[in-house]
Amino acid sequence: MKAAVLRGPETIRTETVDDPSVPDDGVVIRVRACGICGSDIHVYKAGEPVGTVFGHEFSGDVVEVGKNVKGVEVGERVTAVGFRPCGKCFWCVRGKSHRCSDMALTGYQLPGAMAEYVAVPIAIPDRTVFKLPDEMTYEDGATVEPLSISLFSVKRGQPKESDTVAVLGLGVIGLNAILVLKALGVSRILASGRRPSRLEAAGLCGAHLVIDAAKEDALAAIMDATGGMGVDCVVECAGSPVTFEQAVEMAKGGGSILLVGIFEEPLLWDPRKVIAKNLNLIGCLGGNFPGAIELIRSGKAVTRHFVTHRFSLDEAGEAFRVQHKDKDAIKVMIIP
Ligand SMILES: [Zn+2]
Ligand SMILES: [Zn+2]
Structure with missing residues (x-):
């Protein structure tokens, strides 16, 4: 089959590789759509490990089912999350491999869905493999994973309808966070x-105030917009030391900061203000697939507007270039 393979810094080539064989506990999926993720771009820039096949935001048709799998059938239209526990850590040896601290992930350590076929190592219906409702397109299906992250993360902060929430960083996860906050009825975003392009998208998603951080000071603008009070919750999706510090400044006493963005470097920070203001710093890593599918199906979250570019698998190198460099790119999809 064909697959898009990382061959060095900012170098992706479409190559012929072996078809995946079906895992005993998993399935093989014919990929119909796969999004490029911001996390992929971090690895793409670094160029290693060479040989990586990206792709963890995908949908497709189940074409093979492993002999131990129950409840997943050939022909189902699905999205899925792929991982393989290490089998050796504290949790794995106690039979709790879902808590494994050293998972191999599809699209990083395991070959991902920027290929014609992808193997999902462990297939459990509604836990790792999720049927797409009939009315949902494959492309919508490939937007479930990033929405699921935003949904999981925002819910960690338990925002109330009366809250004012700031979203810092408008990649797809930040934009999806706005959709989720809106769907939860949060009054001021x-x-x-x-x-x-992303500032415009944020407005279309329903943000009440959109600040261009390239032109104005986001902290000053948010303090101004809240009459100097600050916000109840900050969703930090930029993963930068600057936005982290701004988040600490703009959070109200007793407020929360949800850490969602990927920090490329460790953070050096002064905890005194976090302590003085009784802030809750909440790390967020996880997804809520069933909830995300329902948000898209019901029309409460329309994610397809974020898909700005589509490429074939043969054009994967260009697809990555566009996702990384093109100012207008929000979500680039590969349609294998
Ligand atoms: Zn992702
Ligand atoms: Zn383990």
Whole structure:
């Protein structure tokens, strides 16, 4: 089959590789759509490990089912999450491999869905493999994973309808966070980002105030918009030391900061203000697939507007270039 393979810094080539064989506990999926994720771009820039096949935001048709799998059938239209526990850590040896601290992930340590076929190592219906409702397109199906992250993360902060929430960083996870906050009925959403296309998208998603952080100071703008009070919750999706510090400044006493963005470097920070203001710093890593599917199916979250570019598998190198460099790119999809 064909697969898009990382061959060095900012170098992706479409190559012929072996078809995946079906795992005993898993399935093989014919990929119909696969999004490029911001996390993929971090690895793409670094160029290693060479040989990586990206792709963890995908949908497709189940074409093979492993002999131990129950409840997943050939022909089902699905999205899925792929991982393989290490089998050796504290949790794995106690039979709790879902808590494994050293999972191999599809699209990183295991070959991902930027290929014609992808193997999902462990297939459990509604836990790792999720049927798409008939009315949902494959492309919508490939947007479930990033929405699931935003949904999981925002819910960690338990926002109330009366809250004012700031979203810092308007990649797809930040934009999806706005959709989720809107769907939860949060009354005031303040968003800050940099690329014009994403600022526009944030407005379309329903943010009440959109701040261009390239032109104005996001902290000053948010303090101004809240009469100097600050916000109840900050969703930090930028993963930068600057936005982290701004988050600490703009959070109200007793407020929460949800850490969602990927920090490329360790953070050096002064905890004194976090302590003085009784802030809750909440790390967020996880997804809520069933909830995300329902948000898209019901029309409460429309994610397809974020898909700005589509490429074939043969054009994967260009697809990555566009996702990384093109100012207008929000979500680039590969349609294998
Ligand atoms: Zn992702
Ligand atoms: Zn383990």
